[in-house]
Each structure stands twice: as structure tokens, then as C-alpha cells.
Amino acid sequence: MVKIAVIGIGGWGKNHVRALSELNALSAICDADTSRAETFANKYDVNSYTSIDEMLKNETFDGVIISTPSSTHFTIAKQLMENGINILVEKPMAPSSTECEQMRIIAKRNNVVLATGYIERFNPVVNEVKNFISEKKYGDVLMLEFHRESRMPVNIHDVGIIYDTSVHDINTALYLFDDKPNMVFARAGSVRGTHEDFAAIILGFKNQKTAFIASNWVTPKKVRQFNVVCTDAIILGDFITQEIKIDQDGNTIIPRREVKEPLMLELKNFIGAVYGNVETLISVDDAINTTRVAEAALLSSKTGSPIYLDLK
Numbered sequence: 491m492v493k494i495a496v497i498g499i500g501g502w503g504k505n506h507v508r509a510l511s512e513l514n515a516l517s518a519i520c521d522a523d524t525s526r527a528e529t530f531a532n533k534y535d536v537n538s539y540t541s542i543d544e545m546l547k548n549e550t551f552d553g554v555i556i557s558t559p560s561s562t563h564f565t566i567a568k569q570l571m572e573n574g575i576n577i578l579v580e581k582p583m584a585p586s587s588t589e590c591e592q593m594r595i596i597a598k599r600n601n602v603v604l605a606t607g608y609i610e611r612f613n614p615v616v617n618e619v620k621n622f623i624s625e626k627k628y629g630d631v632l633m634l635e636f637h638r639e640s641r642m643p644v645n646i647h648d649v650g651i652i653y654d655t656s657v658h659d660i661n662t663a664l665y666l667f668d669d670k671p672n673m674v675f676a677r678a679g680s681v682r683g684t685h686e687d688f689a690a691i692i693l694g695f696k697n698q699k700t701a702f703i704a705s706n707w708v709t710p711k712k713v714r715q716f717n718v719v720c721t722d723a724i725i726l727g728d729f730i731t732q733e734i735k736i737d738q739d740g741n742t743i744i745p746r747r748e749v750k751e752p753l754m755l756e757l758k759n760f761i762g763a764v765y766g767n768v769e770t771l772i773s774v775d776d777a778i779n780t781t782r783v784a785e786a787a788l789l790s791s792k793t794g795s796p797i798y799l800d801l802k
């Protein structure tokens with residue numbers, strides 16, 4: 491039987507717990523908040539801990555999901571990997587590329603799986619659009635445009651919108667273009683938060699291809715969409731409804747409406763990787779490059795200048 495534990499049962503971690511329980515793979519939970527740990531332990535009938543050390547002393551497992559605040563990812567991931575434990579760390583891998591690079595070394599040294607929770611890559615809408623792009627079904631892609639907007643999440647205090655939210659679209663843009671940006675320019679500001687709570691990011695790829703990423707924690711409307719502007723059509727993807735629309739010559743085609751839960755697909759991929767029979771869909775390089783681009787966007791928003799990158 492697969493045994494996966496979850497550390498951090500907050501707004502997002504509770505979804506991991508529910509999905510792992512449905513997969514019959516949940517073995518233990520840990521949250522620094524005693525009442526939260528107990529509530530979910532009772533609900534799912536598993537052991538709970540408020541200390542990672544205690545959990546490591548008392549439990550054995552095949553892997554652990556880290557769903558604690560982003561600023562804690564490095565310390566917790568390091569401790570687990572140094573104990574030989576496979577991990578899926580939530581996005582961003584860490585909000586510092588130096589920490590990400592160290593995580594890569596630690597994972598390699600300890601021969602453990604290091605996956606990162608870029609969940610949109612498991613969203614069927616992204617993979618369907620990727621197929622259209624690969625087949626050049628609607629010509630060449632000129633531009634990607636992402637909109638991810640909603641009121642500020644009440645629980646995120648440690649990072650701003652770029653590390654928390656724009657990273658999803660940065661990661662998807664690199665995947666859809668199958669390339670790494672050589673230029674990042676961003677403007678960002680803060681209406682309510684101590685960190686930036688809205689951002690507009692431009693990623694420049696070779697041959698003048700461009701991704702535009704708009705992220706916003708201010709406006710009270712939930713939008714999670716992207717447009718792929720191709721030479722022969724515009725493809726609109728909705729991350730929430732998982733609907734695709736293709737606008738071409740005055741006609742709109744809606745090719746799919748099938749919905750699958752990306753979190754389930756992400757966890758199954760992690761479990762497959764833990765058992766050694768599949769690669770993690772989000773490679774370590776992929777997650778590190780996403781943090782590097784986010785880091786450059788934040789720097790650009792502070793300096794007002796484009797940042798030129800040479801990503802591996």
C-alpha cells in the first residue's frame with residue numbers, strides 16, 4: 491500500500507489530504523496548528539503530528555507532500571530529503587533560486603524524488619492546447635496571454651503575487667513555448683498588501699515570441715484564463731472550467747468540455763515517480779527556471795528595467 495504524508499493542512503494542503511485519502515494513499519498528517527492537525531486526523535482516520543521531527547520518528551512513508559507557506563519550503567524539504575524521503579513540494583519550489591539550486595543538490599545526493607506542485611501542467615486544458623501547438627494545427631504561436639485574477643487569498647503573508655500566483659503562468663508559458671525566456675520585464679504594485687498584489691509581466695522568447703502575464707489580487711472577480719494567439723486562430727483556454735474555444739475566421743469552435751481533477755493527476759504522477767516507473771512531469775530544472783523567472787520579474791518591477799537571462 492502506498493503511504494504518503496502531508497505537512498501543512500491549510501487552505502491548499504487539505505485538498506492534498508482529501509485527494510490522497512481518495513487514492514487510499516494517505517498515511518499521516520502534520521500541521522503546526524494543533525486543532526487543525528486533530529480535525530483532519532479525525533476526519534481521515536490517520537495519525538497526526540504538530541512536529542515534523544515527531545512524525546519522522548514515528549512513521550514510515552514512501553513520500554511526503556509539503557504544503558506549508560512558500561518561505562518554509564527549503565528548510566522542510568532539506569530535512570526530509572536528508573532523511574531519504576521523496577517529496578512533492580508545493581509551488582514555488584522555493585522563492586529563491588539559490589535555495590532551489592541547493593534543493594537540486596540535496597535531492598541528487600540522497601537519490602530522492604523532488605517534484606514541485608505546478609498543478610496547471612496537469613490541467614487537461616493545458617495539455618490539449620499544447621497538442622494543438624505541437625501539431626501546428628492553427629499555425630505558429632506568436633503570443634501567449636495569461637489572466638489570473640481574484641481577491642487576495644487571506645492566508646498568504648510571506649510572498650507576493652509573483653511568487654505565489656504568477657509562477658503558475660510563468661511555468662505554463664515555458665511549457666507551451668517549449669523554450670526559456672531571455673528577457674523579463676515587469677511592473678507591479680501594492681494596493682493592500684505589504685508585498686506586491688498586482689503584476690504585469692512580459693517574457694521575451696526567441697524570434698520575438700512573447701508571453702504576457704497579468705496577475706491581480708485586488709479585483710473581486712475570479713479569472714484564470716489564457717489566450718494562445720496563433721497565425722491562423724486564437725485559442726482561449728479556461729483553467730477553471732477546462733473549456734477551450736477556438737476563434738477563427740468569425741467562427742468559434744469548442745472542441746472539448748471534459749473535466750478532470752488536476753490534483754489527482756499530479757498526485758498519481760508523484761506516486762508513479764516514487765515507485766520509479768515514471769518521471770515527474772515537473773522536472774527540477776523546470777521548477778528552478780520558474781523561480782528564476784519570477785525572481786527576475788520581481789527585480790524588474792523594482793528597478794524598472796528589463797532583466798536579461800541565460801537559463802539552462
Ligand SMILES: NC(=O)c1ccc[n+]([C@@H]2O[C@H](COP(=O)([O-])OP(=O)(O)OC[C@H]3O[C@@H](n4cnc5c(N)ncnc54)[C@H](O)[C@@H]3O)[C@@H](O)[C@H]2O)c1
Nearest residue numbers: 498499500501502503521522523557558560580581609645
Ligand atoms: N498548487 C496550487 O494550486 C496551490 C494553491 C494554493 C496554495 N498552494 C501552495 O501551497 C502552500 C500552502 O498554501 P496555503 O494556502 O495552504 O497556506 P496556509 O497558510 O493556508 O496553510 C499552511 C499550513 O502550514 C502549516 N505550517 C506552517 N509551518 C509549518 C511547519 N513548520 N510544520 C507543520 N505545519 C506548518 C500552517 O499551520 C498552515 O496550516 C504554499 O506553498 C502555496 O503556494 C498551491
